[in-house]
Structure formats: structure tokens, C-alpha cells
Amino acid sequence: MKSAALYLVTVLIWGSTWLAIEFQLGNVAVEISLFYRFAIAAVLMWAFVLIKKLPMQYSLRDHGFFALLALFNFGLNYLVLYWAQNYLTSAMASIAFSMLLLMNIINTRLFFAKPIAKRIYFGALLGVMGIASLFWPQIQQFNLSNGALVGLLLALSGTFVASLGNMVSVRNSQRNIGVLQGNAWGMLYSALGLAAYVLVSDVELTLDAPTSYWVSLLYLAVFGTVIAFACYFALLKNIGPERASYVIVLFPLVAVVLSTLFEGFEWQANTFIGFSLVLFGNAIVLTPTKQIKAFFAARSIQQKGSVPS
Numbered sequence: 001m002k003s004a005a006l007y008l009v010t011v012l013i014w015g016s017t018w019l020a021i022e023f024q025l026g027n028v029a030v031e032i033s034l035f036y037r038f039a040i041a042a043v044l045m046w047a048f049v050l051i052k053k054l055p056m057q058y059s060l061r062d063h064g065f066f067a068l069l070a071l072f073n074f075g076l077n078y079l080v081l082y083w084a085q086n087y088l089t090s091a092m093a094s095i096a097f098s099m100l101l102l103m104n105i106i107n108t109r110l111f112f113a114k115p116i117a118k119r120i121y122f123g124a125l126l127g128v129m130g131i132a133s134l135f136w137p138q139i140q141q142f143n144l145s146n147g148a149l150v151g152l153l154l155a156l157s158g159t160f161v162a163s164l165g166n167m168v169s170v171r172n173s174q175r176n177i178g179v180l181q182g183n184a185w186g187m188l189y190s191a192l193g194l195a196a197y198v199l200v201s202d203v204e205l206t207l208d209a210p211t212s213y214w215v216s217l218l219y220l221a222v223f224g225t226v227i228a229f230a231c232y233f234a235l236l237k238n239i240g241p242e243r244a245s246y247v248i249v250l251f252p253l254v255a256v257v258l259s260t261l262f263e264g265f266e267w268q269a270n271t272f273i274g275f276s277l278v279l280f281g282n283a284i285v286l287t288p289t290k291q292i293k294a295f296f297a298a299r300s301i302q303q304k305g306s307v308p309s
Helices: 002-022 030-051 060-073 076-084 090-097 100-112 118-134 136-141 146-174 179-200 211-239 247-262 269-286 289-306
Strands: none
Touching (some): 060 076, 100 118, 136 269, 179 211
């Protein structure tokens, strides 16, 4: 039940951040917005762990992994993915990012030698197919020009970086480092790293932005960063990255629902097919093999019992 709640919260929050990010673009440089976001998140995380008096002293080696977590999950991956959207539509970027599911499965096998159930591969494939179906009109219009190819490579690179960050989080959990403590250090290092990047780059630090920008920034910092990352990394620890990362392909479903409610998005046949494939893949990934076999065994017995003699 706890994992189900974490799963649901992560999907709902990160699925809604696509809409919130729209209010972040255009007024303030991406690098500045990310610095604001993680600086706010770091302050909130540290306030919480200090109030709770959680242990925060770790070895120099652990701090090295906190720095990697900051780089891979709270910094570089965001920068590269934002840069990718200069060349790609948000739909194409979403499809590229959904590859995180497959990357996590492969990296879990490579870094931790963990055997992956065949159903996970099948469910992951259905999920990626579902995302492709969901955005099929955009795929048909996609022109692999030089700019689009650059954007696609950037998006896949940012996704791979995020997957490496997930592996760092799994390593920290195996070292019995609390999710909140690891995130607090990671977000602090991220804010410091982004501040250093801003200082050496051409971007201008500005506070001149509309109210919608600041409201969406607070939402992204508090919910999209502090709460959602805590839930997601707890899932990585509880059910493993190959299953937890399926939340990635569920984000666009939430985004489509919000777009339907607030932006007048119209559902087509590909929308229903995409939703069905993603949800079916999700059920396969999250349902243990024993339960799947038991379900089909029960159906077989039921069908045999219903056959007239």
C-alpha cells in the first residue's frame, strides 16, 4: 500500500509539472530558473532534516556520490533536456525521455547484476509503444533535419544522464543512506553547482517575471522536486528501478488529461490506443509473475468449468 501511494503521488506530481514548466519558459533563462528551483528545494530539504534531527554526517566517498546525484539527477540532465526542447516539440522530448524506463532496466543489469524478469521487458516495450501511439500525429510530422537530430541526441543524452542518477540513488540506498538525507545533500550541491555555472556563463540573473512564473516555480520546487523526488527515490529503494521507473511513461497520460481539461486537447483513436498500451504495460510491470500465472490458471479453470459436459 505504501509503494502504491508513493507511485500515485509521483505520477500525479511529475505528470502535472509539464504544465507548470510552460509558465517557466520565455521570461527567465533556463539556467536561472533551475538555480532558483533547486536553491528553494535545498533550503526546504535542509530545514526539514534539521528539524527532524536526521543524521547528516557521511564519508568523503558518500559525498562524492551526493555530488554525482546532484550532477546527474538535479542539474545536468535538466539542462540538457531543456536545451533539447529548443529543437524538439515537448511531445518528442517526452517520447525520448520515456526511454528512461529501458535505460534503467539495462543499467540495473549492468551496475548491480540484477536479473530482470521477462515480463518487465515486455511491459516496458508496451509502455514505449503506448507513448509513441499517444504522440503519433507529432511523430508523423517529425522531420529528421540537422536541428531535429541534434535535439533527439540531446534528449537521449539527458535521459541517459538521469538514468545514471537513478543508479547513484540505488547505490546510496544500498549503503543505508536515507532518501531525505541523500536528497538534501544532492540538492545543496546542485544549487551550488548551478550557481557556479550561472556565474561563468552569459546568462543574466533576473527577478523580473510575472506572478505565474513565481507560482509555477514554487510548485516545481516544493512538489516537483522536494516531494516527488523523495517519493520516486523511495520507490527505487522499495521496488527497484526497473519497476519504479515505469512512472516515467505514465507522466504523459497525466499531461494529456490536464491538457484536455485546460487546453482543449481533443482525443483521437491514437490517444485511446496509447492510454491502453501504457496502462496494460504498467499492470504487467507491477504485477508479480506468480499473480499473473495464478490469474490465468484461475481463468482456465473457470472456462473449463463453464463448458457443458
